[in-house]
Amino acid sequence: MADKVIVFGATGTIGKFLIASLIQNSKSFERLAIFARSSTIDSKPEYVQFLKDSGVEIITGDVRNEADVLKAYEGFNIVVSAVGRNVILDQIDLIRLAEKTPNIKRFFPSEFGTDIEFGPKSPNEKPHQLKLKVRGYIKNEVKRLEHTYLVTGPYAEFYIGKGFGDQKAGGFDVQAKKAVLCGTGDDKVALMTMPDVGDALVSAILHPEASKNRALIVNSFTTTPHEILAEYEKQTGSKWDVSYTLLDELVHLEEQAWNAEEPRATGFTLRRVWTEGGTLYDRPRDNEAIGFTTPDSLADAVATAIKVQS
Template identity: 25%
Template sequence: MGKSKILVVGGTGYIGRRIVKASLAAGHETYVLQRPELGLDVDKLQMLLSFKKQGARLVEGSFNDQQSLVDAVKKVDVVICTMSGVHFRSHNLLLQLKLVDAIKEAGNVKRFLPSEFGMDPSRMGNALEPGRVTFDEKVVVRKAIEAANIPFTYLVANCFAGYFVGNLSQLERLTPPKDKVFVYGDGNVKVVYNDEDDIARYTIKAVDDPRTLNKTIYVRPEDNILTQNQLIQKWEKISGKKLEKISISEQDFLASMKGLDFAGQVGVGHFYHIFYEGCLTNFQVGEEIEASKLYPEVEYTRMDNYLKIYV
């Protein structure tokens, strides 16, 4: 069998651009949806043109024109959607329902990977308001996919290193703190951190794999399951500088939500589930659905190596 033709929806986004790159690198005929709503966003247009130069095919389609989505989907075998579910960037998860309808109407798609790439929404039924909206909407999309009998793969990528590692998991910054670091509780809850390029490579590996059909795949490589304390220790060893640790109790952390805007409240809620409840690691994952076990040939990035770019 030849490699599937892949359409990436949201290809100029944070994870989408990496998936386009990984798809091209793996030799897939790669299409990227070009939305007329782009308007005067010259940076996104330049990115799309750079994809074209690398061999991707741009296909016009709009969520305001259902037929254009159907026409775009008919060109490919696999659709990967990477629309943002992060509130301080944009939040368009339910637009995917139009994509589900287009895939159902087109009738040719062998696999749909909706915009997941975070925590497993099926395990977040007791999540806090207002942040639970992210999980609730992903579940709505999942139900629509399954009701339409569309073959799927859900990819649970856990914590993006760009947002959670370089900053030692601090809110409201992306670079390592200089003098002091806030530690969530005792700092010993296990978290899963992943390099975004690795996530993209695992995603592309999964698209033609019969083992991942109609499954939830977890990117949870053993060496990247770390506590916040372990992450801080790695940075201290690399930087040669000790940081003052300030522990934040569960109660104080939740209280910090008051007075924040909507996006801030969502962020605090998600951090609470990750760093206090341990929602990424408080369940077992079998080898048959863990990405690094399925694809041992992928040399994934360990977090001590990742942190070196910040020195």
């Protein structure tokens, strides 16, 4: 019997890409639904209409209301969470309720990013703490419910985009033809486009044994800042002005931002983790294991970024 999938956080940044891929593969699923607050639904009428036209059920409720969640779980066997950082811990209750709902077979927590258990330093990284608590709950409290952590590394759109407002944190400005590269420029980083995140989710669902109770390490491509710059120069037909934020300076900026309790601190930490090699692994990626065999290329990602900034 085909799976029945309900998505939490489907109207958010990555959630829209997840549901888009699920829709594109809707013939593989018996039911598709999203769960969201009625206020969220009311604020996005065009997107909601698109979902309805695509055969997606709209279930409204409060993620912190047990009765609403249990009602939403009826008739589904897979839960996908794409909730944002501000509600990551709410997943513990979602998982607790899924554990005691017999028809729910598998839960995909909101990972979709940097590997939070990469190495010895990972448990102390501030942006990882809430996700680590969710993983800890699953490890210590969940007995029946299956889980899959989809670890994608940084979104290519974020890494090769214009940046998050602080030029020192790296970025590629198409209009100004300027790039700020983190590290030496030759430090490798594994990236994943957001459409590919959605496609990898579908692949993981459709390959349940390969993805059962584990972290799947997937990505679109591995590159370096210098290779990204070269692709931008190739596609724009011009040389760019280039500057660098070396690792020591990145660490200093990160410490300053956290000490000042600035929102950009998380961005600096992630940039530092990526520059240090926190997206690279000794073992092969899991792309092949789940049948995710046609990811986007660096050229695809740069072409999209140029279009977005034009």
